[in-house]
Amino acid sequence: MTYQDKLNLIKKYRNNPVAFVEDMHPDIKLYPYQKLLLNAMHSKDKIVSFFNGRMNQKLWLSNMRLEYMKLMQIDFEVWGLKGIDVYEKGVLVRTIKHKKGGDSINENS
Secondary structure (H helix, E strand, O other), X not given: OOHXXXXXXXXXXXXXXXXXXXXXXXXXXXXXXXXXXXXXXXXOOOOEEEXXXXXXXXXXXXXXXXXXXXXXXXOEEEEOOXXXXXXXXXXXXXXXXXXXXXXXXXXXX
């Protein structure tokens, strides 16, 4: 994908994640609650976090949601069993890993 192609995608799907998912998977119809979930990502007043986001990669909605947030350069976190992935402007900037044998965490950049 060229830089201009990426800019065109961002312009086309800016503030419209439902259209992004419907265009990428035209054979799947979104339920109203799924549309609300996708539209909730654009709230500028909060940090969006996904719990066990990596475990649900087989679910197409979770996968599309992560890809859309990366494309639109949104800040978000993905919480999982192995640690927390922190994305800023759609790019993975650091991983906070859990220490073995305890509840404390170890931050790695």
